[in-house]
Amino acid sequence: MKTADPELMRAINRFHVMDAIRRFGPIARVEISDRTELSATTVSAITAALLDDGLIITHQLGGIRDAARGRPRVMLELNPAAAYVVGVKLAPDQITIATTNFRADVLSSLMLPIRLQRQPVSVIADLVEDGIRRCITDAGLTMDQISGVCIGLPGVVERVAGICRASPIFGENDVPFAAELTARLGGVVATIDSDVNLVTLAEHWFGxxxxxxxxxxxxxxxxxxxxxxxxxxxxxxxxxxxxxxxxxxxxxxxxxxxxxxxxxxxxxxxxxxxxxxxxxxxxxxxxxxxxxxxxxxxxxxxxxxxxxxxxxxxxxxxxxxxxxxxxxxxxxxxxxxxxxxxxxxxxxxxxxxxxxxxxxxxxxxxxxxxxHHWSDDIWARGAAAMTLRDLYGAPWNTTGPAVHR
Known part of the structure; x- marks a missing residue:
């Protein structure tokens, strides 16, 4: 019987540890082990690597002590400054953008009222780029600090290929909008997804x-x-x-x-x-x-x-x-x-x-x-959460899977 790829298993375990810290942090290692059903040894190894990479941080709660050792319990949480991402929602009558930190806290947001259905794809891409750059500046950040951008829009979206097969936003089909934005953002990777997937993830994270x-x-x-x-x-x-x-x-x-x-x-x-x-x-x-x-x-x-x-x-x-x-x-x-x-x-x-x-x-x-009545900035926050979710499973310094070529 074929054995599982150990690098893939390590990446999966790392994602589950990161997600547990996001959902339940500040959280102790023993609680992570309980929630993920991973061994204490595995959790300790993963969290040590995450600390080395600066993706999580610790603080001690003096009133909560480890019963076995009588010492203050070390609690873990995501490092908000570990990465910054941008989420965008396209609607027929406006563009909504939000810049967030690694915990999906909104640092800045803006709304651009414009009838996108009357614009060609290249003009829409220009408008989105300008809005992203402005929103990043409003957050006190620079483009080279951004780890990823996700754009949500209505319609049928092929996320892996970055292609929008059909949408009321565009006047044409099979639009490679992810590549269009990535080319404009100086190397920052842009992805696209259906807006309902983004609000589904937002409901899971915040709602x-x-x-x-x-x-x-x-x-x-x-x-x-x-x-x-x-x-x-x-x-x-x-x-x-x-x-x-x-x-x-x-x-x-x-x-x-x-x-x-x-x-x-x-x-x-x-x-x-x-x-x-x-x-x-x-x-x-x-x-x-x-x-x-x-x-x-x-x-x-x-x-x-x-x-x-x-x-x-x-x-x-x-x-x-x-x-x-x-x-x-x-x-x-x-x-x-x-x-x-x-x-x-x-x-x-x-x-x-x-x-x-x-x-x-x-x-x-x-x-x-x-x-559930969502405001448009929450949908954009869901887009940012989608990028963060990708980052939680991405290779970093010591904990991610090897890159297969």
Whole structure:
């Protein structure tokens, strides 16, 4: 039987030790051993190397003593100055950027309001570069201090290749946006990922899924995103391909045939249907200014019949898809995120009702469905966390795997 690659095992063990320190620090070595199920000898060797590399730091708590030795227990935590990263979120109407330290604490952030859908890829890349450089300067750092950049955007993203196959941001397919940014940033490596994967990781690190290693995130914005956390790892397809919830097939409100979920329940479809059924100069003016969703939310609060029916259908379609996902994954929590959820109960209540009607009795009480309204800088912080997660498993000085050529 083939034995495991010892360098790979060492890298995996190192990642788990780093992640335990991030999640539970300040933490003692004996607690790391308990949480990771690694031997005390292995934990001691890894933490010693991490200390040598300057990735973690120690401090002694005088009131907490090692029972066996009667000495103050040494607690370990991440060194915030070990590395700095930048996270970026692209939305159709703005760019949000955050610079963080090694613990994902935000040092500076900024928001650039601009309609990206009207810009060519090269112009978008220029705008992102300028914003990154400004955000780094605002944090009191220089570009050569940055260890990595991650850009999140809606759509289908092939993370390993750094290619965006399709996105409402770009007017073309198969955009090599990671290479485009890396070339502009003077050697700082840029990666890209779907925005829902970034908010899934942010929920795991900072949000309602802290302590959970299995949960789903449904992003309801211009597109529909699905983030799957399983056993503490993000689920990805071939080459890191992100799943697109909008491509799932559902039965449309007419009950005839089938339709893609995005054509019924995404913000894009909701706005198109709303614009078609609403008349009047005031409504048309709101859509032309890019405030169509604000108008939909306003009319939902007054229970305008056309809008209520539209959101009811969208909620039912989402509920149909989520019921299937719960049946497949049985997650303890399903987190709904995204700007479209500002529509409130008019969208969420039919969603919950449909899930309840469709789930089998054996799964009726398995998943808790919650709505979490994220600000855009938290999504950018999730992008920074993705880069940090890569760094935790990257080769450093003494603890990482050898580079295979």
């Amino acid at each position: 309602q899924a802290r302590g959970l290693d299995d949960f789903l995130v449904i992003s309801v914005e211009l597109g529909l995103g699905l983030g799957i956390m399983h056993n503490g790892e993000l689920f990805r397809g071939a080459n890191g391909l992100s799943p697109d919830l909008g491509d799932l097939m559902v039965r449309p409100p007419s009950g005839n045939g089938s339709a893609r979920l995005a054509s019924v329940a995404s913000e894009t479809s909701i706005l198109a249907e709303a614009r078609a059924c609403l008349t009047g100069t005031e409504h048309e003016h709101a859509f032309r200014l890019g405030r169509g969703m604000e108008k939909v939310v306003e009319l939902a609060t007054t229970r305008e019949p056309h809008i209520m029916a539209l959101l009811e259908h969208a909620g039912e379609a989402l509920g149909f898809a989520i019921a299937n996902l719960i049946t497949l994954f049985a997650p303890p929590k399903v987190i709904l995120a995204g700007a479209t959820l500002a529509a409130g109960d008019a969208l969420v209540e039919p969603l919950r009702r449909t899930v309840g009607e469709l789930l089998p009795p054996s799964l009726a009480d398995v998943a808790d469905i919650v709505v």
